[in-house]
Amino acid sequence: MKSINNWTHTIQPKTKWLHINLKEIWEYRDLIFIFVKRDIVSINKQTVLGPLWFFLAPLFTVFIYTFVFSGIAQISTDGIPAPLFYLAGITLWGYFQSCFMATTTTFTANASLFGKVYFPRLVSPISTVFSNLLKFLIQLGLFFCLWGYYFYKGEIHPNKALLLLPVLIFLLGGISLGLGIIISSLTTKYRDLTYFISFGITLLMYVTPVIYPLSSIKEKYQFAYHVLEYNPISPLIEAFRYGFMGKGTFSVFDLAYSFVFMVVVLFVGIILFNRTEKTFMDTV
Amino acid sequence: MVRTLIKVENLSKQYRLGVVGTGTMRDDFTRWWSGVRGKENPLLKLGEKNDRTIIGNSDYVWSLRDINFDVNQGDVLGIIGRNGAGKSTLLKILSRITAPSTGSVKIKGRVASLLEVGTGFHPELTGKENIYLNGAILGMKKSEITKKLDEIIEFSSVERYIDTPVKRYSSGMYVRLAFAVAAHLDPEILIIDEVLAVGDAEFQNKCLGKIKDISTEGKTVLFVSHNMGSVQNLCTRGILLNNGEVLFDGSAVDAVNAYVSNSISLNFSNFVEIKAEHKNSGVFQEIEVKSVELKENFPNNQYATNDELTVEITLYGNESINDFRVAFGIYTIQEEGVAAHFTDPKFSIKKGEEKKISLKIVNHQLAKGQYYFNFAIGKGNEVTGVKEFDIVMKTLFFEIAYTDKDHLKGIVMWDQQGWGKINFQNVESIEIQ
Incomplete structure (x- = not known):
């Protein structure tokens, strides 16, 4: 009897910390694509308005924000037309929030699927980020309509920094994925975090310049300003507003900080995720 | 080749029993600490055989060992x-x-x-x-x-x-x-x-x-x-x-x-006193089966294809009941039903009375293999509704092993998967040309 020792894979209790099989995820790219398609198709099934819903939610939110924050509370919008200012903020923030919230429940929401079949578990959060990206791009279309209108009226002055848009989207997606998979790995055993996250994300929006510009708190609230400086989402939203509307705080250093932050959370996230995916079925 | x-x-899998709660954090810490010091996980030394019928002492069990x-x-x-x-x-x-x-x-x-x-x-x-x-x-x-x-x-x-x-x-x-x-x-x-x-x-x-x-x-x-x-x-x-x-x-x-x-406790004795383990819990035992017996009393209940099978059932009346019937089913030890018989509803019993009923299978036609009996004492039909007074399961194991009355010639080959469970005895084969 002769057996050749070229095993395709070995199942063992634990692998090394850095054993990340990116090649395998690439082999499952078709599954990522089909998951994205499933998410998009199933959202619009049996609805009358279909994809219109992607527009309605931000439109109503902008209407309310304009009325409450700009109208009643008189919060500055840095000279940018209020509806456009808020739409920019909530479109970007919406992408971050929906990616993050969906990826934090990767293990708990997919427990029945993960319990029955093997595929690289990272496929799931990655496809979530992509399907939310599609939703985001549709909403970005809405933003461009409004933006075109104000541009035509000459109320805003865009500049070359708007070419950074793909970079901003990439950073936003990467940070939400990294944070999301860290939380999802930790919640399989200790559910306490889910409660914290569900209200924490709302609070986090207020320490991100979504409904106010960074410049407006710089002088008045020194402490808050420093907190906001460490929020890696702030530079992304500010750079977006700066590029498209000509007002905002833009600094390459801040963007570099966001980039480093993304690399770190992705790195930590993938390691944690990798360790969790092997045994989470026993604890979930 | x-x-x-x-x-x-050497594959093993250990599970933690009970609720995942604060205790898990302490165990996580134990595991992490031993890892830091380069030692083996001490929790893997714990654990018991996974027998759910026994209350264990440890929170950890080995699902595979x-x-x-x-x-x-x-x-x-x-x-x-x-x-x-x-x-x-x-x-x-x-x-x-x-x-x-x-x-x-x-x-x-x-x-x-x-x-x-x-x-x-x-x-x-x-x-x-x-x-x-x-x-x-x-x-x-x-x-x-x-x-x-x-x-x-x-x-x-x-x-x-x-x-x-x-x-x-x-x-x-x-x-x-x-x-x-x-x-x-x-x-x-x-x-x-x-x-x-x-x-x-x-x-x-x-x-x-x-x-x-x-x-x-x-x-x-x-x-x-x-x-x-x-x-x-x-x-x-x-x-x-x-x-x-x-x-x-x-x-x-x-x-x-x-x-x-x-999984089945094979009991090849020819007399079985009925105990709770044979009973179906869904019956009220208005009539109670006390014992069942194979009257032939062959060693290990080994029968020949042309032997008769006689079962004697001893019943006890906890209530007076008229016109009940006795049913029995024969199963292979793989728990597949083979055949059944329902007597006419002609038996009666009084409260406090003990009664013996004999059932004789004259020509059983069963193929080589191991079987057991189930019994049901009941009343009624599809129109009136059926009521079972007592049901007895997995009793009287027996084997069809020989072809002759003297029990000398064993049946050499009978693959139940291929040939089925019935071995026809009454087949006329004649040359017509």
Whole structure:
């Protein structure tokens, strides 16, 4: 009897910390694509308005924000037309929030699927980020309509920094994925975090310049300003507003900080995720 | 040349019992601390045999303990055992759903596991969309699915509904579509868990046929089932698990026999006093079966094909009841029903009375093999409704072993899977030309 020792894979209790099989995820790219398609198709099934819903939610939110924050509370919008200012903020923030919230429940929401079949578990959060990206791009279309209108009226002055848009989207997606998979790995055993996250994300929006510009708190609230400086989402939203509307705080250093932050959370996230995916079925 | 495709070495899996709570944090810390100091995980030294009927002292149990076996190319391996024996845990480790606590499994080739039919099916998507989704989840490439799409749809025989969301499907159609995808996976190793327990008989046969086809193509199949018949039919090898350990590893037929004699307490005495273990809890025992006896009193209850079988039942009346009947059924020790008889409703009993009833099977026609009796004392029919006073299960084990009245000539060959359970005795064969 002769057996050749070229095993395709070995199942063992634990692998090394850095054993990340990116090649395998690439082999499952078709599954990522089909998951994205499933998410998009199933959202619009049996609805009358279909994809219109992607527009309605931000439109109503902008209407309310304009009325409450700009109208009643008189919060500055840095000279940018209020509806456009808020739409920019909530479109970007919406992408971050929906990616993050969906990826934090990767293990708990997919427990029945993960319990029955093997595929690289990272496929799931990655496809979530992509399907939310599609939703985001549709909403970005809405933003461009409004933006075109104000541009035509000459109320805003865009500049070359708007070419950074793909970079901003990439950073936003990467940070939400990294944070999301860290939380999802930790919640399989200790559910306490889910409660914290569900209200924490709302609070986090207020320490991100979504409904106010960074410049407006710089002088008045020194402490808050420093907190906001460490929020890696702030530079992304500010750079977006700066590029498209000509007002905002833009600094390459801040963007570099966001980039480093993304690399770190992705790195930590993938390691944690990798360790969790092997045994989470026993604890979930 | 024998190619080993799966090599399982010292495989163990430990589970923590009870609720995941604050205690887990302390244990996590213990595990982490020993890791930091480069020591072995101390919690792995704990743990007990996984016998759910015994209250243990430890919070940790071993669902699998030091499992070793090899699977060669072309093997159709049946994994059997009682509930909680570790079958599902083993399949979960082999299909990479959860990692083992110690030991390793080495695998050569593409593995597809079917632990459930229709994994990941999305109710809102159409049949065709779900074929792609399910196929991709099971590890197929998109191009592969496209190539096999027509074949899959044809196999499923739900062409008409293929563009309808699967939430509108009947459960049978759903299963058909799901199995059709799985049947076209084309892996080197296929792992299947009892998924065949669904669907109608025709479809089940189709599935079993497909598995047989897959195995004759030189593919390797691992099959977990409670249906001893299909394990014997399909598998070339069998592994019997008990409390997380391999109790038997050998041919499928031997493994099934080992399972059967392990799970039913074979009692070949000719007189059985009926105790609670024989009773069905859903009866009130207005008439109570006290004992049953095989009157022939052969050694080990071994009968010949032309012997008569006489059973004497002793009944006790807890109430006075008129016009009841006695029924008995004969089962193979694989727990498959073979035949039954219902007497006319002609018996009566008074409260406090003890009565003996004799049942004689004159020409039993049973084939070689081991059997047992079930009894039911009852009343009524389909029109009036049926009431059972007492039901007695798995008593009076006997064997049909000889061809002659003197019990000298044994029956040499009778494969119950191939030849069935009845051996006709009254067949006229005449030459007509």
